[in-house]
Amino acid sequence: MGRWVRPEVYPLMAAMTFVTSLCAFQLTRNVFLNPDVRIDKAKRGMGVLENKEEGEKYAEHGLRKFLRTRPPEIMPTINQFFSQDE
Numbered sequence: 666m667g668r669w670v671r672p673e674v675y676p677l678m679a680a681m682t683f684v685t686s687l688c689a690f691q692l693t694r695n696v697f698l699n700p701d702v703r704i705d706k707a708k709r710g711m712g713v714l715e716n717k718e719e720g721e722k723y724a725e726h727g728l729r730k731f732l733r734t735r736p737p738e739i740m741p742t743i744n745q746f747f748s749q750d751e
Contacts, residue, residue, distance in 0.1 A: 698723060 670678075696702055700719040703709045738744050 696704070700716050700723055703711075
């Protein structure tokens with residue numbers, strides 16, 4: 666294992682670990698929380714689900730509600746610095 670794990674490979678391993686965990690998180694979130702994914706056999710038999718409330722709850726999560734109250738700026742301090750007239 667020492668032959669393959671060299672110090673210059675650590676940043677690549679860290680990035681790949683982060684991306685893999687992000688993908689695993691998103692897949693797990695969709696499987697268990699997405700109202701369009703049906704694992705239960707009884708729900709799969711239904712053609713169209715009437716679950717508007719569940720879909721709204723999934724789409725309007727806490728992060729989206731929080732970001733609606735924030736101004737649409739990525740770096741507000743830099744934006745204010747360069748937009749001020751002197």
